[in-house]
Each structure stands twice: as structure tokens, then as C-alpha cells.
Amino acid sequence: MPFYHTLGTIPDKRHIIFRQANGALYQEELVGTQGFSGLSSLVYHLYPPTKVKQKGEPYSIKPKIAIENGLNAMSFTGFDVKPEEDYINSRKTLFVNNAMHIGLAAPSKSSGYFFKNADADELIFVHKGSGVLLTMYGSLKFQYGDYILISRGTVYEINFDTAENKLLYIESFDPIFTPRRYRNDFGQLLEHSPFCERDIKRPQNLETIDQKGEFDIFIKKKGVIFPYTYTNHPFDVVGWDGYHYPYTFSIFNFEPLTGRIHMPPPIHQNFESRAFVVCSFVPRLYDYHPLAIPAPYHHSNIDSDEILYYVDGDFMSRNNIQKGQLTLHPGGIPHGPHPGAIERSIGKKETQELAVMIDPFNPVMITEEALKIEVKDYYKSWLD
Secondary structure, three states, X not given: OOOOEXXXXXXXXXXXXXXXXXXXXXXXXXXXXXXXXXXXXXXXXXXXXXXXXXXXXXXXXXXXXXXXOOOOOEEEEHHHOOOEOOHHHHEEEXXXXXXXXXXXXOEOOOOOOEEEEOOOEEEEEEEEOOEEEEEOOEEEEEOOOEEXXXXXXXXXXXXXXXOOOEEEEEEEOOXXXXXXXHXXXXXXXXXXXXXXXXXXXXXXXXXXXXXXXXXXXXXXXXXXXXXXXXXXXXXXXXXXXXXXXXXXXXXHHOOOOOOOOOOOHHHHEEEEOOOEEEEEEOOEXXXXXXXXXXXXXXXXXXXXXXXXXXXXXXXXXXXXXXXXXXXXEOOXXXXXXXXXXXXXXXXXXXXXXXXXXXXXXXXXXXXXXXXXXXXXXXXXXXXX
């Protein structure tokens, strides 16, 4: 994240003597990305974060590809993903390319263990449920409408308040940032940005846990889970500072940009990576030119796929769309409003739609899990 944060107790300078009350040194850990040139945080542990007691047998959770090369508009009923108690097993990857995975999860219980994604930043959208994300950086409460950005390499435990939880998630193998065009040269969000730093919730309530025993951390690397058991609790942190940490942002804090005529999807952009963008469609006033057509014009995604996840409200450009449904419009063929949507939109003053759009710049492959919830013959839905 492009601004500084700190919690707990840290010394006046980096990499100097910093002792505990018993005379032992605090143990530094630099958690960084992109070598030593990306975002990083400097963390101070009670004990070395390297004490591994044992390792379990690795096992693969790589998604199974069903359609490697496709050019078909498709739709999927996301709420048909069945709930599972185990957090890792509940995550069902639907779309894959070399830069990202996109999936849905319906965990019915808190994780009960620690998890670390060593490959990817995770962006989780909370459609149903609430709870708290626990990390060595502090805790983050989350609820309906929150994006949770978990920076890569973060050990976390996720605790839910209820048994019904619906999550959309992205695993990005490149760092996820706020859109560059909304930041100045110093990383500050500009005045015309649809959100600002006040809307971003950073970790709070740093709790130093001084416990020894057996602490299971399931580490994901290249589609394989490596079970590790450490002798010290991973949250034995007394302080930290830096730019690399998880945070939350509520979709309800996204302030929509509007115009006299229909504005293109980039005005809804919320996050970006080298290989994709994420947009938030939120309730907003429609275009106010007297002859405006609020419905989007037909367009061809030549350079990217378009994946839309429908959250709530009436998405005016689509017919027969349910909460939790996804649509995939692949790059290379045009798509646009369903029959009747353009005429219906004329004269409308506002929309109450809520949706998340993901535009991968490289084509996605479709997994076997996705085909289990496919809406058959969606590509014919533009026929009168």
C-alpha cells in the first residue's frame, strides 16, 4: 500500500540493538516484495521466525482446467458453490491464467489454523458474512461489502461471525495497488480520486502473543500446500512499520464518477495490477444529457476478458441476473446490453446496482469447478 503505517514499539532506527526487558534481542524480519525494491515492512519478533519443528506432507490444490482455449460468453451461479467447513478446501478456483486465479468460497467455519499465500496478493470481496482477520500486523474487522487485501507472505487466521459466508477472491502473482492515475508522485491519492486514504482501514489492536508449542501454518506455493509446524506463535510481534500490510476497503466508500453521457468502465476502477484491473459498480446518478442513453454501448474486448460478479440491486444492462452470479465475456467478440435494456434505460435517473468487475489482460482458462455451476447456453441470451 503506498502509504506508511506503524503499530506497537519499534527502535529509533532500523537494524540497531533493540532489547527486551530480559536482555534478549528482539528479532527483526524484513517482509518485502520485488527483491528489496518493492513495498516492505520491518517487523520485530520476540523470537526468531525461523524455528520449524516439523513439516507435513505437501499436497496439491492446483485447479483442474476444463477449457484451455475458449471464445464463448459464459455465466455461472456463484451461490451454488456448496459450503465447506475447511477454509482452504472451500476455495474453488473458477478462472486461471499465468498472472492470477479467480474463485469463490463459502466457508462455514473459521479457519482454526494459520494460512500463508507465498505466491500471491489476495483480494477477497465479502458478499456475505463478517468477522475478523488476525495477522502479525494486528487485526482487521470485515463485513458485507468489504474488500480485504492480504499482502503476499502474510500469515493470517480468518474468524467468521456466522456460518453463512460468501467470498469472491483474486490471487494475483503481481502486487495489487490503487490505480496509478489517482496517485501523485508521492503516492498520495488525488482530489479527483473516487476514494481517499480515510476510506482505507489499516490493522489495529496489535496483540503480542508470547506462546510456545506447535503452531500449524499451511503455506501455499505454486499450487501446493506445504504444512509447517513452528515452535513459536506467529503473532509474537511487539511492533512494526512500513508499507506492506493487509487492509480493508468498503465498496460503499467508493464515490462514483458521473457525466452528461455514458462514461466508460475505467471510471469505476478500484484496484490494479500489471495484469488486470478491478472495478466497483455502485449506486450512482445516471448520465444527465437530455438525450443520454444510460445503458452501456456494445463494445469489443479485444485486449482483455471481462468478468462481472453481481452483488446486489438491479443491473440494468442484464436480464435475469441473480445475486452471486458471474458472467465471462472473452476478449475477441463484442458484447453489450441484453435485448430491451437500452430502451429501458432511457429516462432513468439512477441505478442501485452493486457489482465487482475484473478485467484480466490475458485470456483466462475455465476450470472444472466453474463448469459445475455454469448457466447453459448463456451465449444465446442476446437473441430476441
